[in-house]
Amino acid sequence: MPSLLGIDNGLTVTKAVVFDIDGTPLSVARRRVPQLMPQPRHVERDMDGLWLATAEAIAEAIAGSRRPANDVVAIAATAHGDGIYLLDADERPLGPGILSLDSRAGTIADDWAAGLVAQQALALTGQMPHTSAPSALLAWIKIHEPERYARIAHILSCKDWLRYCLTGAIGTDRTEASTSFTSVADQTFSIDAMRLFGLEKLYSALPAVAGSAEIVGLVSAAAAKLTGLTEGTPVAAGLHDVTASALGIGGHKPGVVAIVAGTYSINEVVSDRPKVDPRWFCRNAIEPGQWNNMAISPASAANYDWFLDTLCQAEHQKAEASGQSVHALLGPEIDAALTRPSTAIFHPYLFGSPYGSAASASFLGLRGWQDRGDMLRAVLEGIAFNHRVHIDALRDGFDVREARLTGGASRNPAFAQMFADILAMPVTVTATEEAAAWGAALCAGAGISIFASPNDDPRNLDGMQQTYRPDTDRSTAYQTRYELFRDIANALQPLWPRIDGLTIEGDAP
Structure with missing residues (x-):
């Protein structure tokens, strides 16, 4: 029976999911991909190691599907956006891949924001350049690693590297192409954009652009040997994981705000005309003549994961020993905290924020009689509040009629209800375990005409x-807390650089 393979590579885990063509997941395999942090603000990964881990996951997923490998009739990948993966003239990795959590180029992005470059970029490309944008990272490499810069022959994203490893074909898709260098008006690469960032000599290193559902290559003999896939299996161009997640939950369409509560706070609305604003990225949607308006920051459920890893180790061990979910074990603490008043407020800026690279996380309002449940509640509220910051911006620009939520935390009913109460709007959670991988699989299926288009989801x-x-009543109470959350963040803006400056010299007092 025909099946589809969707590959989903995040910031720490790479996954391969085999789907029946009706959308039923048949098997899932995961591999952790280590992050390399050779110095502060540098977050990287070994590119060959990423491919080998992904190949192992593919082989395990095929075996787990209990179907022969030649039942997989098409493949597509999705992966984290932004960051950068470079190849030299021999099509070999030119140093490690740089993840979207990397902030080495923060000073460059800040300098652009303080001058004219950011506003010019907004008008031309539909977005303000940020610290992990390909534009800022390439500008950083040009200054600090000129020998590496001079050898750049191909500029790729993460999923483009995986596609190359599968097929030997270099290229990208429409959604990924628009992370820095496309004209927002005509949705194609612009030499003026490259020139604006001082990168015009790299214009020829930009990859060819295909539609997300366009077949761009076939599984090579070498990839087939590593993965167990059948040589010659069609591979579609794939798409940015933000777009893939929205597609996988039925949220990549006008009038819907698709919310992904993962490492990043991702909030996106599709429009049929470009509308630029410094509060969101106006990037290419899947179809020509549509734009994906994304308001994002690296400030979502990763804060909750950090809290669990740092302060709930005993519960992690108990959950592993008993086969339970750590979230279920901690649920009663959170539920109890939600029933009582609390002064605790958390700003979820452990890994980034909408306020620039200097912002940092903090608890405020903690009292000696409060417990871990109050802190967990504050973390979850802070995550939802940060999503609301972005969604309020999008509601200023677009007619948003409904919200769809995905991400690991969305499976917690209390957290989903919290989103509805904080946003003061209905929030729908679709029972899609692997939304991004299914979004990629929809592109693969459309590429070989199983589906009329990537939006032709066969599921009910x-x-x-x-x-x-x-x-x-809860929405009214949350409005008061949200306004205080915003007021505190605004008050802290002049202090965050001073706090951040405490570690610049690296000297302990």
């Missing part, structure tokens, strides 16, 4: 989703 979405509706 109405029968596999739950909608959480806001409670008026």
Whole structure:
């Protein structure tokens, strides 16, 4: 029976998912991919190691599907966006891949924001350059690693590297192409954009652009040997994981704000015309003549994961020993905290924020009689508040009629209800375990005409989703807390650089 393979590579884990063509996941295999942090603000990974880990996951997923490898009729990959993966003239990795959590180019992005470059970039490309954008990272490499810069022959994203490893074909898709260098008006690469960032000599290193559902290559003999895939299997161009996640939950369409609560706070609305604003990125959607308006920051559920890893180790061990979920073990603490008043407020800026690279996380309002449950509640509220910052911006620009939520935390009913109450709008959670991988698989299926288009989802979405509706009283209470959350963040803006400056010299007092 025909099946589809969707590859989803995040910032720490690479996954391979085999789907039946009706959308049913048949098997999932995961491999952790170590992050390399050779110095502060540098977050990288070994590119060959990433491919080998992904190949292992593919082989395990095929075996786990209990179907022969030649049942996989098409493949597509999705992966974290931004960051950068470079190849030299021999098509070999030119140093490690740089992840979107990397902030080495923060000073460059800040300098652009203080001058004219950022506003010119907004008008031309539809987005303000940020610290992990390819534009800022390439500008950093040009200054600090000129020998590496001079050898750049191909500029790729993460999923483009995986596609190359599968097929030997170099290229990208429309969604990934628009991370820095496309004209927002005509949605194609612009030499003026490269010139604006001082990168015009690299214009020829930009990859060819295909549609996300366009077949761009076939599985090579070498890739087939490593993965167990059948040589010659069609591979589609794939897409940025933000877009893939929205597609996988039925949220990549006008009038819907798709929310991904993962490492990043991702909030996106599709429009049929470009609308630029410094509060969001106006990037290419899957289809020509549509734009994906993304308001994002690296400040979402990764904060919750950090709290669990740092302060809930005993519960992690208990959960592993008993086969339970650590989230289920901690649920009663959170539920109890939600029933009582709390002064605790958390700003979820452990890894980044909407306020620039100097912002940092903090608890405020903690009292001696409060416990870990109050802190967990504050972390979850802070995550949802940060999403609201972005969603409020999008609601200023677009007619948003519904919200769809995905991400690991969305499976927690209390957290989903919290989103509805904080946003004061209905929030729908679709029972899609691997939304981004399914979004990639939809592109693969459309590429070989199993589906009419990537939006032709064969599943009955109405029968596999739950909608959480806001409670008026709770929404009113959250409005007060949200306004205080925003006021504190605004008050801290002049202090964050001073706090950040405490570690610049690296000397202990």
